[in-house]
Amino acid sequence: MINTFFRNLLNMPSLKCTFGMKAGDREILPVSFSSVQENNKLHITLKYADNITEEIFIDRISWNACTVVRRFRNGSEKVLDLNELFCKFTGVTFGEVPEEDYFYHVENPRMYVRYCIGIDEDPFAACRDSGYDPVAGNRWSDPGTISTRVGRSPYQPFPAILLSNKKSNTGLVHGTLSQNVFYHCYEKKHDSSGMIDFDIFSAFKTISYREVKPGELLTDEWYLGLTCEAGDLEKVFAGYTPVLRRKLQANYGRTNINRHSLVWGSWNDGIFRDITEEKLLKTAKYISENFPTIEWMQIDDGYADLAGKLNIAHGLGMPYEGEKGIDRKKFPNGMTAFYDKVREYGLRPAIWIGGFCPVETPIYKEHPEWFFDYTYRVGHTQPLDVSKKEVREYMTKALDMLLTEFGCEGMKHDFWSYAFEEGNPLLSGHERSGYEYRRWWLQELRKRLAQDGYLQTGCDIVMNNPFLGEFFTNYRYGIDIGSGNWEHVKTSFLWGSVCFATHTGDLFVPNSDSVGVFPGLTDAEALFCINYCLVTGSMVEISGYLDTYDGNPRMKLLRKAICCPNNGQEIFMAGLDYRSTNKAPEKFFFKGPFFSLLRDKEHLPLRTLGFFNLDDEAKELAVTVGDLHLAPGKYLAWNVWENTAVEFNDTLSAPIPAHGSALFSIVPRNGKIQLLDTDLKVADVAETADGLLVSFAFAGKAVITYFDGSAVKTVEFDSAAPGDGIILK
Numbered sequence: 001m002i003n004t005f006f007r008n009l010l011n012m013p014s015l016k017c018t019f020g021m022k023a024g025d026r027e028i029l030p031v032s033f034s035s036v037q038e039n040n041k042l043h044i045t046l047k048y049a050d051n052i053t054e055e056i057f058i059d060r061i062s063w064n065a066c067t068v069v070r071r072f073r074n075g076s077e078k079v080l081d082l083n084e085l086f087c088k089f090t091g092v093t094f095g096e097v098p099e100e101d102y103f104y105h106v107e108n109p110r111m112y113v114r115y116c117i118g119i120d121e122d123p124f125a126a127c128r129d130s131g132y133d134p135v136a137g138n139r140w141s142d143p144g145t146i147s148t149r150v151g152r153s154p155y156q157p158f159p160a161i162l163l164s165n166k167k168s169n170t171g172l173v174h175g176t177l178s179q180n181v182f183y184h185c186y187e188k189k190h191d192s193s194g195m196i197d198f199d200i201f202s203a204f205k206t207i208s209y210r211e212v213k214p215g216e217l218l219t220d221e222w223y224l225g226l227t228c229e230a231g232d233l234e235k236v237f238a239g240y241t242p243v244l245r246r247k248l249q250a251n252y253g254r255t256n257i258n259r260h261s262l263v264w265g266s267w268n269d270g271i272f273r274d275i276t277e278e279k280l281l282k283t284a285k286y287i288s289e290n291f292p293t294i295e296w297m298q299i300d301d302g303y304a305d306l307a308g309k310l311n312i313a314h315g316l317g318m319p320y321e322g323e324k325g326i327d328r329k330k331f332p333n334g335m336t337a338f339y340d341k342v343r344e345y346g347l348r349p350a351i352w353i354g355g356f357c358p359v360e361t362p363i364y365k366e367h368p369e370w371f372f373d374y375t376y377r378v379g380h381t382q383p384l385d386v387s388k389k390e391v392r393e394y395m396t397k398a399l400d401m402l403l404t405e406f407g408c409e410g411m412k413h414d415f416w417s418y419a420f421e422e423g424n425p426l427l428s429g430h431e432r433s434g435y436e437y438r439r440w441w442l443q444e445l446r447k448r449l450a451q452d453g454y455l456q457t458g459c460d461i462v463m464n465n466p467f468l469g470e471f472f473t474n475y476r477y478g479i480d481i482g483s484g485n486w487e488h489v490k491t492s493f494l495w496g497s498v499c500f501a502t503h504t505g506d507l508f509v510p511n512s513d514s515v516g517v518f519p520g521l522t523d524a525e526a527l528f529c530i531n532y533c534l535v536t537g538s539m540v541e542i543s544g545y546l547d548t549y550d551g552n553p554r555m556k557l558l559r560k561a562i563c564c565p566n567n568g569q570e571i572f573m574a575g576l577d578y579r580s581t582n583k584a585p586e587k588f589f590f591k592g593p594f595f596s597l598l599r600d601k602e603h604l605p606l607r608t609l610g611f612f613n614l615d616d617e618a619k620e621l622a623v624t625v626g627d628l629h630l631a632p633g634k635y636l637a638w639n640v641w642e643n644t645a646v647e648f649n650d651t652l653s654a655p656i657p658a659h660g661s662a663l664f665s666i667v668p669r670n671g672k673i674q675l676l677d678t679d680l681k682v683a684d685v686a687e688t689a690d691g692l693l694v695s696f697a698f699a700g701k702a703v704i705t706y707f708d709g710s711a712v713k714t715v716e717f718d719s720a721a722p723g724d725g726i727i728l729k
Contacts (some may be wrong), residue, residue, distance in 0.1 A: 110461075119163070303327060631635045694727075
């Protein structure tokens with residue numbers, strides 16, 4: 001009955017399905033099997049030896065998709081060492097030449113700088129042949145320690161996989177619907193007839209097996225379905241994501257934290273650990289007077305006394321040293337007093353906390369047994385073993401100091417995920433999986449943060465796992481830009497693209513690292529970063545001692561670019577064929593203006609478009625009206641940074657310099673006034689008898705560019721208070 005169910009669902013006549021488990025490193029099949037089907041629901045009962053059972057509930061939710069719930073119970077009187085559950089499919093086919101079969105997973109570009117990988121292909125060998133070393137590039141040991149299973153990396157990827165064929169629009173999608181205990185990883189290969197064997201594993205992070213106590217019940221849940229949009233990167237998971245949203249809590253991800261304001265952080269733009277109370281407060285004052293959309297001041301690594309001496313990130317282990325752990329040369333009166341002064345400038349206090357503890361620090365020297373061995377990735381610093389009760393007790397006390405005592409309302413958590421997200425066994429205890437400990441830890445963090453405070457995840461760099469959004473409010477998806485590293489910009493651009501393509505910014509806000517003056521980049525590269533963060537809705541952070549750059553031409557760009565953050569908004573890519581290239585997209589756009597949160601409002605831009613050239617030579621880029629999801633008609637394209645306008649009736653093209661970009665506002669030419677550009681957030685627009693009334697969200701000086709139906713005009717306005725407006729004629 002189960003084979004018939006899946007054959008009908010997936011339209012694959014030869015499909016066969018087998019459920020089972022692995023315990024004690026041995027695959028075990030049930031000794032008895034029974035099933036009952038009623039309408040679109042299938043209930044399966046599996047019985048293993050020693051009274052171990054599974055109840056599997058399969059619910060057909062559409063003509064081509066289902067959800068699967070597995071409830072595994074240890075009915076024996078002994079503890080069971082469970083390695084994993086499995087579901088094995090044979091006979092998967094898309095009716096095309098098997099050599100064109102491939103899989104796509106969001107971790108692919110991170111691991112191998114590729115979108116699609118052949119079913120039988122060795123991705124490590126393939127990317128090394130192209131000159132890329134995934135090991136050095138990702139700091140993840142040697143291939144011998146990396147399972148070939150897809151989805152097993154520690155990079156917290158979007159939890160779904162696509163199997164398809166490059167000649168077909170049909171694809172098979174599996175996606176996770178719960179991460180309370182298990183995570184999913186996969187194996188795939190062709191059989192002798194050219195059909196695909198596809199194995200789905202419900203496994204455990206950071207442990208090789210989990211002790212399942214007598215009477216204990218473990219539950220797993222996933223999605224399986226077909227897509228008819230396998231050739232469109234933005235639509236491959238479009239069937240899975242609505243089901244995922246329904247499985248998450250009500251209002252999941254709906255908070256505006258990190259969406260419409262920025263965090264000033266003390267790491268990038270050449271600051272790193274060069275922080276003192278005096279410098280930071282000067283910047284806080286400057287921010288309060290010049291940047292109304294910056295809400296937070298986040299102090300990154302460098303506040304700990306040993307951080308500067310060791311030149312190593314030191315966060316979670318610092319409270320072990322008590323008040324002596326604070327660098328009093330930088331913060332003479334301590335962190336609590338410093339953060340109180342930050343509040344006086346109208347900014348909210350936040351802190352960086354690293355999860356690693358350097359081996360030279362007192363906590364490691366006095367309690368080496370509190371740590372697990374992670375030297376296959378790092379040698380100079382180690383993570384705490386959260387499976388030990390005494391370690392968990394210390395970790396919560398450390399939070400009491402770093403968050404509660406210091407008075408921090410927001411937090412960036414770096415180097416935190418290793419004890420929770422690794423596919424390799426690391427923890428000494430086996431009572432809980434890494435995901436179970438992850439939930440415990442993130443709950444402890446949230447207890448000590450303001451209800452409307454942000455929680456940001458850093459390294460390991462996250463590849464848009466939306467389940468983290470229950471506690472975190474934004475995720476870093478790229479490498480540190482620092483003071484400006486173009487190679488890191490290129491890498492982050494590719495990684496971010498696959499995250500944006502899932503269209504789940506409503507669940508989890510993407511964070512591109514930070515904008516700033518970028519002293520290490522050329523003018524074109526600096527503008528590239530600013531445009532990219534703006535047009536992808538990922539401008540969460542800003543950095544640099546901004547007061548020292550007053551008058552720098554790049555500051556004018558920054559002020560306009562961050563005048564109205566709208567992070568996590570729906571963005572789109574134009575013209576990317578991910579099956580035929582491994583290059584990052586060159587054209588991004590979103591619906592509406594960059595200077596207002598208003599959407600579908602007459603007199604405001606219909607689209608904001610970005611062109612991006614990662615190449616070392618200039619090139620011409622173009623889009624059509626249809627590419628931007630616009631109806632045929634007459635439009636005007638305003639080049640924001642060049643202050644030029646061109647008619648856009650069918651195709652818009654522009655020369656883009658090497659490492660360069662362009663930003664356009666697209667408005668209709670319908671004889672009415674159209675607002676093109678401004679550097680102060682627009683709160684509202686309204687037609688009046690005298691003209692178009694434009695109201696602003698903040699006080700400040702604004703430069704306004706608009707199209708009156710026949711010509712482009714520019715005016716200046718000084719908004720004395722929020723809500724002030726100007727009439728455009």
